[in-house]
Amino acid sequence: MIRELAFIDVLYLIAAMRWTLALTAIAFAGGAVVGLSVALLRVSPVAPLRWLAMLYVHAVQGTPLLAWLFVFFFGLSIVGITVSPWIAAAAAYSIYAGAFLGEIWRGCLQSIPRTQWEAGASLGLSFTEQLRHVIIPQAVRVAIPPTVGFLVQLIKNTSLAAVIGFVELTREGQLTTATTFRPFSVYLIVAALYFALCFPLTRWSRRLEGRLHVAR
Amino acid sequence: MSLVDLRDVVKRYGPLTVLDGVSLSVEKGEIIAIIGRSGSGKSTLLRCVNGLEPIQGGAVTFAGTVVNDPGTDLRKLRQQVGIVFQSFNLFPHLSVERNITLAPTVVKGMDRRAARELARTVLRKVGLEEKIDAYPDRLSGGQQQRVAIARSLAMSPQLMLFDEITSALDPELVGEVLKVLEEMAADGMTMMLVTHEMGFARKVASRVVFMHQGKVWEQGPAAQTLARPRTPELETFLSAVLH
Numbered sequence: 001m002i003r004e005l006a007f008i009d010v011l012y013l014i015a016a017m018r019w020t021l022a023l024t025a026i027a028f029a030g031g032a033v034v035g036l037s038v039a040l041l042r043v044s045p046v047a048p049l050r051w052l053a054m055l056y057v058h059a060v061q062g063t064p065l066l067a068w069l070f071v072f073f074f075g076l077s078i079v080g081i082t083v084s085p086w087i088a089a090a091a092a093y094s095i096y097a098g099a100f101l102g103e104i105w106r107g108c109l110q111s112i113p114r115t116q117w118e119a120g121a122s123l124g125l126s127f128t129e130q131l132r133h134v135i136i137p138q139a140v141r142v143a144i145p146p147t148v149g150f151l152v153q154l155i156k157n158t159s160l161a162a163v164i165g166f167v168e169l170t171r172e173g174q175l176t177t178a179t180t181f182r183p184f185s186v187y188l189i190v191a192a193l194y195f196a197l198c199f200p201l202t203r204w205s206r207r208l209e210g211r212l213h214v215a216r
Numbered sequence: 217m218s219l220v221d222l223r224d225v226v227k228r229y230g231p232l233t234v235l236d237g238v239s240l241s242v243e244k245g246e247i248i249a250i251i252g253r254s255g256s257g258k259s260t261l262l263r264c265v266n267g268l269e270p271i272q273g274g275a276v277t278f279a280g281t282v283v284n285d286p287g288t289d290l291r292k293l294r295q296q297v298g299i300v301f302q303s304f305n306l307f308p309h310l311s312v313e314r315n316i317t318l319a320p321t322v323v324k325g326m327d328r329r330a331a332r333e334l335a336r337t338v339l340r341k342v343g344l345e346e347k348i349d350a351y352p353d354r355l356s357g358g359q360q361q362r363v364a365i366a367r368s369l370a371m372s373p374q375l376m377l378f379d380e381i382t383s384a385l386d387p388e389l390v391g392e393v394l395k396v397l398e399e400m401a402a403d404g405m406t407m408m409l410v411t412h413e414m415g416f417a418r419k420v421a422s423r424v425v426f427m428h429q430g431k432v433w434e435q436g437p438a439a440q441t442l443a444r445p446r447t448p449e450l451e452t453f454l455s456a457v458l459h
């Protein structure tokens with residue numbers, strides 16, 4: 001049944017953003033936990049731990065996110081384990097975001113000169129104390145722009161969760177197009193809504209970066 | 217017993233032998249100036265003393281503790297051996313106060329108020345008490361290096377290692393840093409310092425150690441060794457740096 005694109009459709013699209021936001025929040029929170037662990041393992045003095053973390057990163061970066069969503073949602077149900085779409089999405093996105101954030105944050109940790117580690121070690125600080133008091137506070141500043149950059153990618157990638165039943169922004173756009181047959185207008189609105197989410201983030205990251213730089 | 221004792225220390229980076237059987241003893245209160253050409257292993261020698269570099273042969277002992285023993289707690293050792301680097305290596309995200317108090321509070325568990333007092337005390341020694349709340353990027357090179365010295369002093373070390381600490385400074389800033397070293401020497405601090413300042417070595421050091429090709433090539437009382445070198449290599453080195 002084809003009908004006109006109405007104001008109510010725009011409201012539905014805006015409402016669908018909450019799933020986009022919820023998925024992003026879950027993906028980022030899970031990804032941050034995994035990513036921090038990966039980054040710390042990657043700079044650890046224990047070589048096997050570094051290799052393990054590297055293997056993980058390569059494995060995840062070399063496979064599509066879509067595959068992880070399928071594995072956790074359909075794959076597990078085939079072997080008799082039923083998982084809710086939320087659990088499946090949380091697991092798949094944490095694994096995916098964890099690998100990318102892990103790589104980003106490893107780079108930030110390693111961008112701090114070796115002499116800073118040495119200065120800490122020379123004062124009797126342990127490895128974890130050097131990380132906590134000397135390296136991480138400096139790395140955080142470096143990490144903000146690429147982390148926000150990845151977050152923006154993540155917001156857009158939550159649309160993939162449509163395959164396991166989430167009606168988030170992009171999927172809602174598809175549904176609206178199917179009933180109104182106005183793809184151009186609908187997707188223009190969808191794009192504008194994504195932009196409304198992503199643009200302030202980028203702006204905020206710039207401001208934060210500047211502030212941290214001044215405040216040291 | 218000597219405070220520091222190096223016995224036949226061998227240090228290699230891959231095929232390159234940087235320390236080739238170095239033996240050296242330092243008594244409490246001595247001031248050792250280590251001189252030698254670039255690449256002769258002076259920095260490496262200092263870094264072996266506080267365990268920053270693992271060694272491939274021989275033994276390094278500090279106050280009876282074998283530094284290169286895998287069972288040695290290097291954290292404990294480093295609380296007693298301060299090191300100051302050519303490039304200062306202050307923590308740029310921390311104020312002068314926090315640079316100084318970080319290790320006393322974190323490693324020794326001192327409370328923040330007592331630590332601030334300690335920071336004042338050591339800053340007074342280097343003449344920078346008024347900079348306690350400044351950040352490193354607001355300080356001149358000479359001031360940064362004096363803060364780095366104060367940061368080491370706050371751990372009350374028994375031995376101080378200095379690696380060309382004036383080499384990165386503008387000439388007019390060298391004096392203020394050397395003055396701090398002289399005062400520490402007068403206080404009886406045991407020091408090993410790598411330096412290119414021959415005049416300073418002659419004036420302050422009790423002994424000069426000349427490194428050449430990864431070995432202690434020649435050593436002796438400062439004035440005498442610098443005035444009348446016994447080996448042609450030291451003679452060549454001295455005439456190159458003095459003229």
Ligand SMILES: Nc1ncnc2c1ncn2[C@@H]1O[C@H](COP(=O)(O)OP(=O)(O)OP(=O)(O)O)[C@@H](O)[C@H]1O
Pocket residue numbers: 229232234252253254255256257258259260261
């Ligand atoms: N991490 C390292 N890896 C490989 N080679 C190194 C390393 N550190 C030092 N070397 C080499 O070891 C040798 C001795 O270095 P060292 O820094 O001890 O010399 P130095 O006497 O302090 O010289 P300078 O006066 O230039 O500071 C040099 O040939 C240097 O290239």
Ligand SMILES: [Mg+2]
Pocket residue numbers: 258259260379380
């Ligand atoms: Mg050197």
